Structure formats: C-alpha cells, structure tokens
Amino acid sequence: xxxxxxxxxxxxxxxxxxxxxxxxxxxxxxxxxxxxxxxxxxxxxxxxxxxxxxxxxxxxxxxxxxxxxxxxxxxxxxxxxxxxxxxxxxxxxxxxxxxxxxxxxxxxxxxxxxxxxxxxxxxxxxxxxxxxxxxxxxxxxxxxxxxxxxxxxxxxxxxxxxxxxxxxxxxxxxxxxxxxxxxxxxxxxxxxxxxxxxxxxxxxxxxxxxxxxxxxxxxxxxxxxxxxxxxxxxxxxxxxxxxxxxxxxx
Amino acid sequence: xxxxxxxxxxxxxxxxxxxxxxxxxxxxxxxxxxxxxxxxxxxxxxxxxxxxxxxxxxxxxxxxxxxxxxxxxxxxxxxxxxxxxxxxxxxxxxxxxxxxxxxxxxxxxxxxxxxxxxxxxxxxxxxxxxxxxxxxxxxxxxxxxxxxxxxxxxxxxxxxxxxxxxxxxxxxxxxxxxxxxxxxxxxxxxxxxxxxxxxxxxxxxxxxxxxxxxxxxxxxxxxxxxxxxxxxxxxxxxxxxxxxxxxxxx
Numbered sequence: 101x102x103x104x105x106x107x108x109x110x111x112x113x114x115x116x117x118x119x120x121x122x123x124x125x126x127x128x129x130x131x132x133x134x135x136x137x138x139x140x141x142x143x144x145x146x147x148x149x150x151x152x153x154x155x156x157x158x159x160x161x162x163x164x165x166x167x168x169x170x171x172x173x174x175x176x177x178x179x180x181x182x183x184x185x186x187x188x189x190x191x192x193x194x195x196x197x198x199x200x201x202x203x204x205x206x207x208x209x210x211x212x213x214x215x216x217x218x219x220x221x222x223x224x225x226x227x228x229x230x231x232x233x234x235x236x237x238x239x240x241x242x243x244x245x246x247x248x249x250x251x252x253x254x255x256x257x258x259x260x261x262x263x264x265x266x267x268x269x270x271x272x273x274x275x276x277x278x279x280x281x282x283x284x285x286x287x288x289x290x291x292x293x294x295x296x297x298x299x300x301x302x303x304x305x306x307x308x309x310x311x312x313x314x315x316x317x318x319x320x321x322x323x324x325x326x327x328x329x330x331x332x333x334x335x336x337x338x339x340x341x342x343x344x345x346x347x348x349x350x
Numbered sequence: 351x352x353x354x355x356x357x358x359x360x361x362x363x364x365x366x367x368x369x370x371x372x373x374x375x376x377x378x379x380x381x382x383x384x385x386x387x388x389x390x391x392x393x394x395x396x397x398x399x400x401x402x403x404x405x406x407x408x409x410x411x412x413x414x415x416x417x418x419x420x421x422x423x424x425x426x427x428x429x430x431x432x433x434x435x436x437x438x439x440x441x442x443x444x445x446x447x448x449x450x451x452x453x454x455x456x457x458x459x460x461x462x463x464x465x466x467x468x469x470x471x472x473x474x475x476x477x478x479x480x481x482x483x484x485x486x487x488x489x490x491x492x493x494x495x496x497x498x499x500x501x502x503x504x505x506x507x508x509x510x511x512x513x514x515x516x517x518x519x520x521x522x523x524x525x526x527x528x529x530x531x532x533x534x535x536x537x538x539x540x541x542x543x544x545x546x547x548x549x550x551x552x553x554x555x556x557x558x559x560x561x562x563x564x565x566x567x568x569x570x571x572x573x574x575x576x577x578x579x580x581x582x583x584x585x586x587x588x589x590x591x592x593x594x595x596x597x598x599x600x
Contacts, residue, residue: 101379102475102476103353103354103475104353104354104357104475105379105383105472105475105476108383108386108387108468108472109382109383110386111386111387111388113388128526128530129351129355131526131530132359132526133355133358133359135526135529136360136520136523137467138361138363138470138480138481138482140484141484142521142571142574143575143578144523144524144529146529147529147530147535147540148529148530148531149531149532149533149534149535150530150532151533153533156533180535184537184540185528185540185544186575186579188540188541189571189572189575189576190572190575190576190579192544192572192576193572193573196580199579201584201585201588201589202588202589202592202599203487203584203586203588204584206487206506209456209460210484210506210507213460213467214466214467216464217387217463217467217468218358218467220387220388221354221358221471222355222358225352225353225354225355226352226355231388232388232390234390234391234457234460237453237456247531247533248534248535250535250537256456256460270386271392273385273386273394274385274394276378276381276382276385278435279385279394279396279398280381280397280398280400281398281399281400281497282399282400282402283399283400283402283403283406283497284399284496284498285397285399285497285498285499285500285503287434287500290397290434290438294435294438294442321392321439322439322440322442322443323443324391324392325393325440326440326442326443326444328391329440329448329449330444330446334449334451334453334454335451335453336451336600338451338452338453339451339599339600342452349452349589349599350589
C-alpha cells in the first residue's frame with residue numbers, strides 16, 4: 101500500500117479541533133489541489149467560499165443544526181455548485197439564457213464534489229482533519245443570503261478544516277463485494293453484504309470511541325438507516341429552494 | 351508541496367491506454383480507497399460496477415457517444431448513486447417505502463462522487479491514468495439495462511482506468527480568486543477571473559498537445575461554454591429517466 105492510498109484509507113471525520121490556525125498559504129494549496137480535479141468538459145461549475153469570521157461561523161453553525169465543529173474549526177469551506185459562472189461566460193458572447201434542467205443541476209453538483217474531495221485529500225496530506233457538513237442544506241436559503249450567493253449557485257455542503265484534537269476509530273465500511281459489482285449489479289451480493297455489515301457495525305457501535313454522534317450504542321447499520329429515513333422531513337424544502345435560485349428540476 | 355498534493359496537481363484526463371491489464375488486486379485496492387471516503391451519515395449510498403468484458407465495453411462505448419477510450423481501457427468503472435441499498439436496509443425492519451425527493455437524489459449522487467474521486471486519486475497513485483465519462487448519461491436507460499441496475503440506482507458517470515499511453519498537457523484552471531471566495535461570494539472577482547482565464551485558455555487551445563477533443567484551435571474558455579451550452583439537447587431525458595427509476599424530483 102503506497103503512501104497516498106494509506107492516507108485515503110486512514111480517513112475519519114474529525115469533529116474536534118485544536119485552537120491552531122490553518123495558514124492562508126496552506127488553504128490556497130488545498131484549493132489549488134481541489135481545482136486540479138476533473139471537471140466535465142472543463143466547465144468548472146463550482147465555487148468555494150471560505151469562512152473564518154467567528155460571527156459568520158456562529159450563524160452557519162446554528163443554521164446547520166448547531167454543529168459546534170463549525171465554530172471550533174478555524175476555517176469552514178462551503179462548496180457550491182455554480183452555474184452563474186457558466187451563465188456569465190455564455191452571455192459575454194450572446195444575449196441568451198442558460199437552459200436549465202436536472203442534468204445541469206447534476207453537472208454542477210458533481211463538479212463541486214470532485215473538487216471538494218481533492219481538497220479533503222490535500223488537507224489530510226498536510227496533517228489537517230476535516231468533516232463534511234451536509235447540515236448546511238437544512239437552511240439553504242439563509243446560508244445563501246449569508247454568503248451572498250447569486251442566482252444559479254447553491255451550497256452543496258460545508259467542510260470544516262483544522263488540526264485534529266481527537267483520533268476517532270476508523271468507521272468500518274461495507275464489505276467490498278456489496279459495493280463492487282463485476283459486469284452486472286448483484287442483488288444477491290448486496291443482500292449478503294448488508295447482513296455481514298450489520299454484524300460488523302453491531303460490534304463497532306457497541307465499542308467505538310470518540311467522534312460521531314451517540315458514542316456506544318446497541319444498533320446496526322440497517323437499523324441506523326431505518327432510524328434516519330423513517331423520519332418525515334428529509335429536507336423536502338430543497339425542491340422549492342433550488343427552483344427559487346434558478347435551477348430547474350424538469 | 352508534498353507528494354500527495356503533487357499527485358493531485360499533476361492530474362490530467364487520459365484517453366489513450368497501453369494494452370496492459372489492471373490486475374484485480376490493484377482494482378480492489380482502488381475500490382477500498384474509494385470506500386474510505388466520507389459518506390453522509392454513513393449511508394454509503396453508491397455502488398460501482400466494473401466492466402472488463404470487451405462486448406459490454408463496446409456497447410457502453412457506443413451508448414456514450416462512441417468514446418473509444420472505453421474500449422481501450424482494460425477496466426471501465428461505472429459509479430452509481432444507489433438508494434436500493436438503503437431501501438433494502440430499511441425494509442429489513444419495517445414494511446415502509448423509502449421516501450424520495452430531490453435531496454435523496456443529491457445525497458446518493460454526492461456519495462458516489464466522493465468515492466469515485468478517491469478511486470481516481472488511488473489509481474493515479476498506482477501509476478494509472480483515468481478519465482471520467484459523463485457520456486453514459488447520454489443513454490442512461492440502456493446503460494441501466496446492460497448493467498442490470500435495479501430501481502433506485504442510476505449511473506452517475508463512468509471512469510476509465512488503465513496504463514497511460516499519452517501525456518497530455520495539464521489543462522490550466524480558473525484563476526484562484528475566481529473560484530475561492532473569502533467570507534462572501536464576489537461577482538467582481540468572478541468577472542475579472544473569466545477575462546483572465548479567457549486569455550490563458552486562448553493560449554492553451556492554440557498550442558496544446560495531445561488528449562482532449564479538437565487539438566489546436568482558436569477559442570477561449572467562455573467561447574467553449576457558449577458552444578457547449580447553446581445547443582438544444584442537454585440531456586433533457588434525465589428527468590424522465592430518473593423518475594422511471596424510482597427517484598423523485600419533488
């Protein structure tokens with residue numbers, strides 16, 4: 101296993117940070133690495149907003165379900181799908197509107213995520229810890245206002261970056277055979293994999309140390325999925341929010 | 351710049367491969383690295399199908415706009431957003447349907463992309479080259495049939511992996527200041543950035559060697575965006591396709 105693969109395999113989400121800054125030079129190195137990720141037809145349809153201001157981080161923390169790691173981390177990066185950029189480029193040449201559909205939403209979301217994951221890898225290679233915050237989609241309009249995002253830009257997720265002050269266990273992942281299919285998708289492999297993974301996670305949840313919500317608990321992965329997805333509101337507001345920002349879902 | 355960041359910065363899409371296999375052990379190492387990526391609440395809502403069979407690759411190549419790199423690469427990975435997995439997990443415990451909305455589409459798409467980008471980094475660290483193939487969304491239903499993907503699974507993109515037989519120039523990226531905003535989004539920085547980037551890409555397109563579509567051409571980034579997005583059909587079929595597979599866009 102080479103050094104890079106070791107780094108990737110060693111990933112865990114970090115939710116407690118030391119009171120140490122991320123120097124601007126490091127942050128720029130991280131974002132330049134993000135920019136090197138592939139982009140569909142080089143559209144680069146994403147942006148990132150870095151927030152260091154404590155008051156703004158406080159507000160973002162509240163908007164994301166009071167996640168205190170946002171406050172604790174010296175820098176909070178908000179990765180945005182950005183079609184404003186493409187609209188501006190096109191309109192330099194022709195007075196036309198950029199057509200919207202669900203494909204455009206996917207194109208820009210994919211670009212943002214590819215870049216963000218490179219940023220995560222780069223940050224970890226520099227000794228920082230990170231955690232993605234999907235919670236910024238709890239109140240996406242308020243986040244949009246706070247960051248002054250124009251139409252056709254939406255916040256996909258946040259990323260806390262800082263010096264780790266914890267070393268949580270690495271979370272066990274699905275058995276390879278339940279994720280990796282050969283030639284065609286195997287429902288059978290998936291079903292077996294879920295059972296195996298439930299056994300593995302039963303042990304993990306019962307004994308894990310540090311990080312994550314909940315600490316030691318008696319549960320399994322599939323039970324956690326039930327717990328998460330039986331709830332009513334799974335961010336149903338995203339539909340109206342995206343339409344309000346100029347995206348279309350047709 | 352450390353070794354990992356050098357690797358990330360050195361990325362370029364590879365479209366020509368040597369006639370050398372990717373051993374199964376390497377492929378598994380790549381996919382294990384992909385699995386180590388973060389996943390929202392550990393839902394791991396993605397799968398990957400590896401295609402090595404020449405006839406299946408041939409068909410996938412045709413369905414993706416005759417991209418011959420799919421044929422040339424020894425293995426073609428199709429990264430899928432997968433809510434079938436979650437549905438199965440939930441239904442182990444309760445006879446309920448997994449609620450669908452655009453947020454669920456985003457959750458699963460994000461998970462697939464985070465994993466895929468880790469796979470790309472791992473593959474490159476082992477000396478392989480890769481290229482993402484968004485073209486599999488040209489005919490997503492046919493791809494779905496060919497790979498026997500169940501309901502609630504859709505192919506986000508493909509990824510060719512193989513030993514590079516070309517060394518294209520690294521494509522210049524947007525000026526940092528037009529991607530990286532501090533505290534709030536700056537339309538001004540973006541507009542300046544587009545102009546600067548047009549100057550940079552004008553030189554790049556005029557002189558570039560290898561890879562990419564087109565070779566040497568007189569154009570700029572913003573003109574390329576016009577050329578791409580003024581066309582009528584931007585995969586408008588994705589809406590009906592996703593609905594047909596059980597996703598919802600409400």
